[in-house]
Amino acid sequence: MKRLVILILVMSSLQINAQDSSELIKHYDAYYKQMRAQGDIQGMINGLTHLNILKPSEARKDTLAYIYMSEGKDVQALNTIGIDKKIDDSDIAVQVKAVCLKAVGQPEKALIHFEEMFKRNPNAKIAYELAELNMQIQxxxxxxxxxxxxxxxxxxxxxxxxxxxxxxxxxxxxxxxxxxxxxxxxxxxxxxxxxxxxxxxxxxxxxxxxxxxxxxxxxxxxxxxxxxxxxxxxxxx
Known part of the structure; x- marks a missing residue:
């Protein structure tokens, strides 16, 4: 009987926590959308960061990294998604890694991701980046x-x-x-x-x-x- 009572209390606690988590996700999702509507970049960063903690998502993480990159916060962008090449990287992730690694003075590492960008979408603008980076490393x-x-x-x-x-x-x-x-x-x-x-x-x-x-x-x-x-x-x- 005592074990049953403890089990019921534990299950009730888990249900309450799940409800609280669900409510928080709804709150920060609405918060992020509102900050985006207002053009509040820091608010968008805060909203996405909370959402990634509550419910991790690669797509959301990529979006957060892209916002950091757009604001010139290259180190924060790389800290968000890492620097290694992954087979399943989204186009956004590849772009962020390429651009930010170049910006922080890592041409050889940036080159890996620009080459992937070019493979996915060959065009003259990416070719310029590849030419410039290859020239830098002779x-x-x-x-x-x-x-x-x-x-x-x-x-x-x-x-x-x-x-x-x-x-x-x-x-x-x-x-x-x-x-x-x-x-x-x-x-x-x-x-x-x-x-x-x-x-x-x-x-x-x-x-x-x-x-x-x-x-x-x-x-x-x-x-x-x-x-x-x-x-x-x-x-x-």
């Missing part, structure tokens, strides 16, 4: 492959944004690929390929005269060429 042959793809597939209405100046600007994506092509050409042989790299950057500037990065790169190459010429003219002892 895999110039791979970088060239993606530049070639980008030059062949970049549409006239595609653009690339740059933020190194006080006022951010955009250039046609094709010009951005030419810029990378110039840098890759130079890095493959920093002595013999200066003129070839300058010519490529000139072509990029014809398409996008406002392309500050290309102009800075061109000027640096010309200065290097002038310095090398001046040194060659100095008399040898």
């Amino acid at each position: 895999k110039f042959t791979e970088a060239e492959k993606h530049v070639s793809y980008g030059l062949a597939n970049a549409k006239d209405d595609m653009t690339k944004a740059y933020y190194e100046t006080q006022n951010p600007y955009q250039v046609p994506l094709k010009a951005a690929f030419m810029y990378l092509d110039g840098l890759i050409t130079f890095n493959k042989n920093k002595t013999a390929n200066v003129d070839a790299a300058v010519d490529i950057l000139d072509e990029a500037l014809k398409i996008a005269p406002n392309f500050n990065m290309a102009q800075v790169g061109k000027n640096a190459l010309l200065q290097q060429k002038q310095a090398a010429a001046a040194q060659a003219q100095q008399p040898k002892n």
Whole structure:
């Protein structure tokens, strides 16, 4: 009899807890939807975090990570979904891992996820990321492959944004690929390929005269060429 009473009390407690949990889920689901309607980002983060604790969901976790990424909170985004490649990663999860790993200075790890993005949806914008990351880690042959793809597939209405100046600007994506092509050409042989790299950057500037990065790169190459010429003219002892 005593055991029966204890069992009834335990079952009643579990039922009450389940009801409480269900009510909390309803509350935070409504809270999240309201915060989304109001455009309250921190409120959305709070709502999703509570929901993930009460009722874990990969889709909800991916959404939370995406919000963190959109707000520039790359570390928080990665802490939410991890950095490892998973076969069943959603498209959102792959994008978050790729973009955030690049943002925190992990090009080799970011590359894994950008390659997966490209495999799922090959396009010129992802090819640019692949070319840039491969160039950073000095895999110039791979970088060239993606530049070639980008030059062949970049549409006239595609653009690339740059933020190194006080006022951010955009250039046609094709010009951005030419810029990378110039840098890759130079890095493959920093002595013999200066003129070839300058010519490529000139072509990029014809398409996008406002392309500050290309102009800075061109000027640096010309200065290097002038310095090398001046040194060659100095008399040898």
